[in-house]
Amino acid sequence: xxxxxxxxxxxxxxxxxxxxxxxxxxxxxxxxxxxxxxxxxxxxxxxxxxxxxxxxxxxxxxxxxxxxxxxxxxxxxxxxxxxxxxxxxxxxxxxxxxxxxxxxxxxxxxxxxxxxxxxxxxxxxxxxxxxxxxxxxxxxxxxxxxxxxxxxxxxxxxxxxxxxxx
Numbered sequence: 420x421x422x423x424x425x426x427x428x429x430x431x432x433x434x435x436x437x438x439x440x441x442x443x444x445x446x447x448x449x450x451x452x453x454x455x456x457x458x459x460x461x462x463x464x465x466x467x468x469x470x471x472x473x474x475x476x477x478x479x480x481x482x483x484x485x486x487x488x489x490x491x492x493x494x495x496x497x498x499x500x501x502x503x504x505x506x507x508x509x510x511x512x513x514x515x516x517x518x519x520x521x522x523x524x525x526x527x528x529x530x531x532x533x534x535x536x537x538x539x540x541x542x543x544x545x546x547x548x549x550x551x552x553x554x555x556x557x558x559x560x561x562x563x564x565x566x567x568x569x570x571x572x573x574x575x576x577x578x579x580x581x582x583x584x585x
Contacts, residue, residue, distance in 0.1 A: 459473070462551070462555070465548065465551050469540070469544045472510075474503065475510060475516075477507075478504070479511070479516060480545065481496050482531060482537070483538065483545065487530050487532035490530075490531055493531050504531075508531060515534055515536045516533065516534055516536055516537030517531055517532065517533055517534060518532055519531055519532075
């Protein structure tokens, strides 16, 4: 593939300056990004049926499975900023689905927990959500699903956090 060409933004064909290995990596990144975006759109659309945004559903699901947790830990689990968790918690608290409690030992720590209403909602919708995700991935057989999960974890863990590569 070296020495090939590509189309520039003005429609002109330009000389390709990257290697076959770099081309493979770019194609993988594009496929991964498109697949992730498609998967996320499908799940977000389903979550809207529950009257929630995807981040709101993520908080409810995490609290359902982890129990009460400090907001900082919740942010880490959801791979978002503390500010984002605070915003989502504000909206969920307005709906009566979660509550926050300051830690008695360290007033800087705020614990997030489900209310009875929040627990009832997630218990009601989670089985359908699980079935929907299962349906989305059913294009892959179980072995392929396991292999893809393993490869994606390997890729994610192999990318340095907090700095860019040379």
